[in-house]
Amino acid sequence: MIARFDYHVPASLDEACALKKEYGNTGIVVAGGSDVYAKMHLGDHLYDHVIDIKKIEDMQGIRWSETEGLSLGAAVTHHEIERHPVIKERYDVLVQGVRTIGSLQVRNRGTIGGNICTAAPSADGIGPLLVLDASCVIHGLGGERTVPLKDFFTGPKQTVLADDEVLVRVTVPTPAPSYGGAYFKYGRRNAMEIALLGISVYLEVADDGKTCSAMRIALGTSAPIPIRAQKTEAYYIGKDLSDRQVVEAASSIILEDASPRNSWRADGEFRRSLLKLLVPRTVRTAYGALTRE
Numbered sequence: 001m002i003a004r005f006d007y008h009v010p011a012s013l014d015e016a017c018a019l020k021k022e023y024g025n026t027g028i029v030v031a032g033g034s035d036v037y038a039k040m041h042l043g044d045h046l047y048d049h050v051i052d053i054k055k056i057e058d059m060q061g062i063r064w065s066e067t068e069g070l071s072l073g074a075a076v077t078h079h080e081i082e083r084h085p086v087i088k089e090r091y092d093v094l095v096q097g098v099r100t101i102g103s104l105q106v107r108n109r110g111t112i113g114g115n116i117c118t119a120a121p122s123a124d125g126i127g128p129l130l131v132l133d134a135s136c137v138i139h140g141l142g143g144e145r146t147v148p149l150k151d152f153f154t155g156p157k158q159t160v161l162a163d164d165e166v167l168v169r170v171t172v173p174t175p176a177p178s179y180g181g182a183y184f185k186y187g188r189r190n191a192m193e194i195a196l197l198g199i200s201v202y203l204e205v206a207d208d209g210k211t212c213s214a215m216r217i218a219l220g221t222s223a224p225i226p227i228r229a230q231k232t233e234a235y236y237i238g239k240d241l242s243d244r245q246v247v248e249a250a251s252s253i254i255l256e257d258a259s260p261r262n263s264w265r266a267d268g269e270f271r272r273s274l275l276k277l278l279v280p281r282t283v284r285t286a287y288g289a290l291t292r293e
Helices: 013-026 036-042 078-083 085-090 092-098 104-109 112-117 126-131 230-236 244-252 268-291
Strands: 006-008 027-030 049-052 062-065 069-073 135-140 143-148 153-155 165-172 180-186 197-205 212-220
Touching: 013 027, 013 049, 013 135, 013 165, 062 085, 069 085, 078 085, 078 092, 078 104, 078 112, 085 092, 092 126, 092 180, 092 197, 112 126, 112 165, 126 180, 126 197, 126 212, 180 268, 197 268, 212 230, 212 268, 230 244, 244 268
Parallel strands: 006 049, 027 049
Antiparallel strands: 062 069, 069 165, 135 143, 135 165, 180 197, 197 212
C-alpha cells in the first residue's frame, strides 16, 4: 500500500515549476510514474506531494522534420517511440534501446523524460540518445534553457535541474542518411531486467564503405553516470571497420573510458571483462547494420 500523499495536476509549465519549488524534497515530479509509484508502493521513497505533469501540452507529442530533426515531449511514452514510423526508420538505435525497457505495460506508461530524469546509469533510453547527440530543453521560473544530454547528469541519480526546473522536451538532430546503430543490453535474463551493462553505438563510414568517419559510443552502468567513451571513439576514426582485428583492438582502450564499480548485482571486474568483449562486438553489429542497407 502506498502512503497518503497530495496529488497535483498543474495545467502549465510555470505552475509545475512553482509547485516543484514550493514542495522541494517533500514532492516528486512524475510523468508516467512507472518507477516512482513502484518505489513508493515498496516504501523505498515517501513523498507528501506528487506533481503529475503528463497532461501539460508542452510535454506531449513527437515532431520531426529533415531540417530540425526530432523533438520528443518529455511525457512521450516508450511505446509511442518504438512504434513511430520516422523513429523506426531514421533513429533505429533509439528504438532498440527503448524496446528493452520493462514490459509492454511499463513502456505504455513510462516516459522518455522520466527515463532521463531518473538519471540511473543503467537507463536503457539514455545511451541511444547520447550517441544520437540529443539535447534537453529545460523550463524554469526564470525561462527556458537547452543543455546537451551529455552534460545533463551530475552524479548518480543527479541532474542539472534546479529546484524550479522541469525537463520539457528532448531534441535530436537528423542523423546521416546512412549510418550504423546498435544497442546491446547485458543482463541475467532477456526480459524485465535492469541492465548490468548497456552499450550504444552510432557510426558513419566514408565513401569506400569501410573507413570510419564518425563514431559515438555510450556506456551505461560503466561509471557513476551514463557516459560517452571518447578515447575509444577517437581510436576508431579513420580505421577500417571491415577488419575484425582492427575493431577488436579497441578492447585495450575501452577501460580508459569506463570505471564500473562493484555492486550486489555484478562485480566491477566482471563488468570490465564484459566491456572489453562487448564494445567491439556492438561496433561490429552497428557496422553490419550499415553495410546490409
